Amino acid sequence: MLHSTRWNDFSPHSCFALRLDRSRPQAYPPQDAVFKFKSAQRKRFGMAPLAALWLPIVLSAVIVFVASSIMHMLLPCHKGDYRGLPDEDKVLPVLRAAGLKRGLYIFPFTTHKDMKSPATIEKYNQGPVGMMTIFPSGPPAMPKFLGLWFGYCLLIGFFVAYLAAHTVAAGANYRVVFRVVGTAAFLAYGLGTISNAIWKGQTWSFTSKEVIDGLVYALLTAGTFGWLWPR
Numbered sequence: 536m537l538h539s540t541r542w543n544d545f546s547p548h549s550c551f552a553l554r555l556d557r558s559r560p561q562a563y564p565p566q567d568a569v570f571k572f573k574s575a576q577r578k579r580f581g582m583a584p585l586a587a588l589w590l591p592i593v594l595s596a597v598i599v600f601v602a603s604s605i606m607h608m609l610l611p612c613h614k615g616d617y618r619g620l621p622d623e624d625k626v627l628p629v630l631r632a633a634g635l636k637r638g639l640y641i642f643p644f645t646t647h648k649d650m651k652s653p654a655t656i657e658k659y660n661q662g663p664v665g666m667m668t669i670f671p672s673g674p675p676a677m678p679k680f681l682g683l684w685f686g687y688c689l690l691i692g693f694f695v696a697y698l699a700a701h702t703v704a705a706g707a708n709y710r711v712v713f714r715v716v717g718t719a720a721f722l723a724y725g726l727g728t729i730s731n732a733i734w735k736g737q738t739w740s741f742t743s744k745e746v747i748d749g750l751v752y753a754l755l756t757a758g759t760f761g762w763l764w765p766r
Contacts (some may be wrong), residue, residue: 583705588696595695595759596688598750599724603684606748616741618670640667668736688752691723695756709761717757724756725749 607613620626642665643658699720700721702714732742 545568554706581705583703585700587705587765588700588760588763590761591763592689592692592696594684594763595692595756598755599688599757600681600685602751603748603754606751612744615742635669637671638668639664641671642667691720692756695719695723696760699760703763703764707764709764712764713757713761716760717753720756721750721753723749724752 568576628644642663643654643655645658649655695716699712699716703715726749728742728745728749732738732739
C-alpha cells in the first residue's frame, strides 16, 4: 500500500526522503502540487520584473524634480552659490572680443609637456588660475534645462530600478527596498559631483550642498520605490 501523504504540506525535503526510501513503494506528488509549490517559491523569491517598476521610475523623477525646484528657488540654502565677476562691464567686452564659443576653457592653458616650463609656472604664480564654461549667447533656455534635468531624473530612476529588479525580490518589505534603492540613487545623485571639487576647482562648500541635495533626492527616490514596490 502507498503511504498516505498530505500534499498540501509537500516540500523538497519530503520529496527527497520519499525518493531515498527504497523499502516502501514510491509515492510522488501530483503535478498540480508541484506546480503550486514552484509557483509559491517563485512568488516568494522571484525578482520583480522591470516592467512592473515603471510607476516608481516616473513618480520618483517627478518628486525629485519638484523637490529640486523648491530647494533651489524657494529655500535660501542655494542663494549664495554663484558670484558675479568683479567689474563685469569691463570683463565681458574683453571676453566677447576674444570670440569665445560654447565649451570649457582652462587658464592659463598649457600642455603636459610645457606644464613645468618657467614661463608657464610664472603664469600660474601671477594668476588667475581657473576654468570657465561658456554657454551659447542668448537668454538662459530654462525650459530646455528643466526638460534635460527631468530626463536625467528618469534615467537615474530607470537604472536604479534595473539594479533593484535584479537584487530585490518581489514582495520584499519596505526597508529592504529602501536600503538598496536609496544607496544606488545616492551614488548617482550625490557622490558624482565630488569629482568637480577634486578636478575642476569647485569649492567644497558648494560641493557639500550638492551632496546633501543628492542625499535628499536619493531618500525621496527610495521612499517612492519602497511604497510602490510590487507585493
